[in-house]
Amino acid sequence: MGVDIHVENLNAWYGQTHTLKDINLQIPANHATALIGPSGCGKSTFVRCLNRMHETNPIARAEGTVRIGDIDIYKDASPVEIRRRIGMVFQRPNPFPTMSIYDNVASGLKLNGFRNKRVLDEVVERSLKSAALWDEVKDDLKKKSGASISGGQQQRLCIARALAVDPEVLLMDEPASALDPVSTAKIEDLIFELKSQYTIVIVTHNMQQAARVAENTGFFLTGTLVEFGKTHKIFTNPSDKRTEDYITGRFG
Amino acid sequence: MGSLPVRSATSERLSSLRRSAANHLVTTLAILSTVVVLVPLVAILGYLIYKGASSLNLAFFTHVPAPVGQPGGGMANAIVGSGVILGLASLLGIPVGIGAGVYLAEYGQGRLFGNIIRFTADVLNGVPSIVMGMAAYALIVAKQQHFSAFAGGIALAIMMVPTITRTTEEMLATVPHAVREAALGLGIPKWRTVISVSLRTASPGIITGCMLAFARVAGETAPLLFTAFGNQFWSFNLNQPIAALPLQIFVYAVSPYDEWHRLAWAGALVLIAMIMISVTLVRIFANRGALKGGH
Numbered sequence: 001m002g003v004d005i006h007v008e009n010l011n012a013w014y015g016q017t018h019t020l021k022d023i024n025l026q027i028p029a030n031h032a033t034a035l036i037g038p039s040g041c042g043k044s045t046f047v048r049c050l051n052r053m054h055e056t057n058p059i060a061r062a063e064g065t066v067r068i069g070d071i072d073i074y075k076d077a078s079p080v081e082i083r084r085r086i087g088m089v090f091q092r093p094n095p096f097p098t099m100s101i102y103d104n105v106a107s108g109l110k111l112n113g114f115r116n117k118r119v120l121d122e123v124v125e126r127s128l129k130s131a132a133l134w135d136e137v138k139d140d141l142k143k144k145s146g147a148s149i150s151g152g153q154q155q156r157l158c159i160a161r162a163l164a165v166d167p168e169v170l171l172m173d174e175p176a177s178a179l180d181p182v183s184t185a186k187i188e189d190l191i192f193e194l195k196s197q198y199t200i201v202i203v204t205h206n207m208q209q210a211a212r213v214a215e216n217t218g219f220f221l222t223g224t225l226v227e228f229g230k231t232h233k234i235f236t237n238p239s240d241k242r243t244e245d246y247i248t249g250r251f252g
Numbered sequence: 253m254g255s256l257p258v259r260s261a262t263s264e265r266l267s268s269l270r271r272s273a274a275n276h277l278v279t280t281l282a283i284l285s286t287v288v289v290l291v292p293l294v295a296i297l298g299y300l301i302y303k304g305a306s307s308l309n310l311a312f313f314t315h316v317p318a319p320v321g322q323p324g325g326g327m328a329n330a331i332v333g334s335g336v337i338l339g340l341a342s343l344l345g346i347p348v349g350i351g352a353g354v355y356l357a358e359y360g361q362g363r364l365f366g367n368i369i370r371f372t373a374d375v376l377n378g379v380p381s382i383v384m385g386m387a388a389y390a391l392i393v394a395k396q397q398h399f400s401a402f403a404g405g406i407a408l409a410i411m412m413v414p415t416i417t418r419t420t421e422e423m424l425a426t427v428p429h430a431v432r433e434a435a436l437g438l439g440i441p442k443w444r445t446v447i448s449v450s451l452r453t454a455s456p457g458i459i460t461g462c463m464l465a466f467a468r469v470a471g472e473t474a475p476l477l478f479t480a481f482g483n484q485f486w487s488f489n490l491n492q493p494i495a496a497l498p499l500q501i502f503v504y505a506v507s508p509y510d511e512w513h514r515l516a517w518a519g520a521l522v523l524i525a526m527i528m529i530s531v532t533l534v535r536i537f538a539n540r541g542a543l544k545g546g547h
Contacts, residue, residue: 084439097453
């Protein structure tokens with residue numbers, strides 16, 4: 001099941017650049033939350049702070065409190081533990097090219113030392129079914145490389161891989177921006193399905209996509225969270241002038 | 253919208269001719285260079301077969317060298333000795349080389365220590381092989397007061413390391429950042445990501461690097477002259493002098509006897525064949541687990 005995310009006074013830097021400024025935000029469990037804003041506004045940095053991927057860049061730094069469920073991820077746990085509980089799907093599909101489809105899905109468990117073959121088989125099947133990919137790949141699970149399927153299939157494979165470690169939160173950083181419209185629609189359907197079981201945070205450039213999949217939407221601009229609220233309110237009756245300018249296409 | 257400049261049909265045809273002429277020229281040059289490279293290679297191999305094949309017989313592979321003045325004899329001990337020395341060199345050189353390459357690519361980026369290692373590897377790569385042999389002599393043979401297979405193996409291992417280190421580093425650098433992020437994002441620890449994702453993705457290139465290093469040292473004579481030293485008899489003791497094909501070829505080639513010259517040719521042919529066979533075997537073995545559509 002998903003968990004709530006509480007963010008208090010989160011600041012992040014890349015070298016000298018202050019990319020996130022005093023972000024305060026509550027993301028409800030078992031809903032999809034969209035983050036929109038122009039390029040460079042800090043929305044990707046924000047999601048990368050939620051699973052501590054931000055700090056894998058040696059010049060990056062973050063400060064503040066992020067509570068996922070009952071743990072303060074910057075105080076109570078190591079980055080490695082955090083990332084097992086918080087799955088991430090990236091902008092470009094990034095399957096492991098040398099692994100089979102099966103091993104890609106099983107990698108999160110296998111590479112953490114889990115070896116029970118019967119359980120792995122079950123997890124792989126369940127995850128691929130959750131990612132709506134099972135029927136397309138079930139005959140080639142161990143024969144084909146994860147990089148040999150189409151881009152849209154690869155992205156669903158990456159979602160299955162993230163689901164296989166049974167996370168509580170699923171972070172998606174523009175998961176459909178490199179895909180064609182049909183694959184994009186499949187990913188969106190999937191988000192719609194998955195949000196009953198996971199807390200989903202999705203960064204997107206596509207405002208229609210935010211409107212279609214997310215209950216709540218946050219608008220980022222130059223490292224600050226300008227406005228956060230119900231998606232339909234953000235899109236039909238925003239409180240902030242800057243939000244209105246952005247969604248009506250006056251800038252960005 | 254501005255319109256494209258209008259060009260006459262004649263100038264259109266002329267520039268098309270020029271393009272296709274340039275294309276043909278470059279293709280021809282490329283083919284020519286390939287031929288220039290391949291001719292000496294094929295010629296050497298052909299000459300080796302011509303000179304060496306006639307002296308190859310079962311005895312060559314089963315007998316130790318015959319005493320001076322007696323006909324017959326073979327290089328069985330040198331073939332096995334080369335295998336022993338090269339096995340030892342690979343056993344020592346490949347793990348150290350890959351380990352250093354991993355450090356350079358994954359941990360030592362932009363660090364002084366990393367830069368020092370990279371520089372040392374490049375310098376080591378250019379050190380003449382005889383100097384390597386002298387170093388191994390001074391460090392091991394002189395201390396132990398005797399020649400040994402072990403000293404030869406170490407000399408060759410040191411020669412293998414820089415090539416393997418730099419290839420490993422460069423191949424790891426070609427692994428997309430997104431693939432590493434995928435692993436870290438799954439909560440896989442960094443060391444595990446390096447082993448199971450980065451190294452595995454880069455493995456075809458790293459294997460090629462190891463094979464290049466192996467093939468290079470397999471024919472080395474100079475570093476073995478004062479380390480493994482050579483031996484006319486069977487020896488399986490790593491702590492004793494041991495025969496090696498390049499040494500045996502060297503000794504026979506500079507001897508005054510025709511019979512030995514013929515054996516030297518045969519030895520050279522066997523040496524090349526051994527290198528080709530081991531490289532091919534590794535390739536086949538490495539490709540066995542490859543997946544459809546993977547790398």
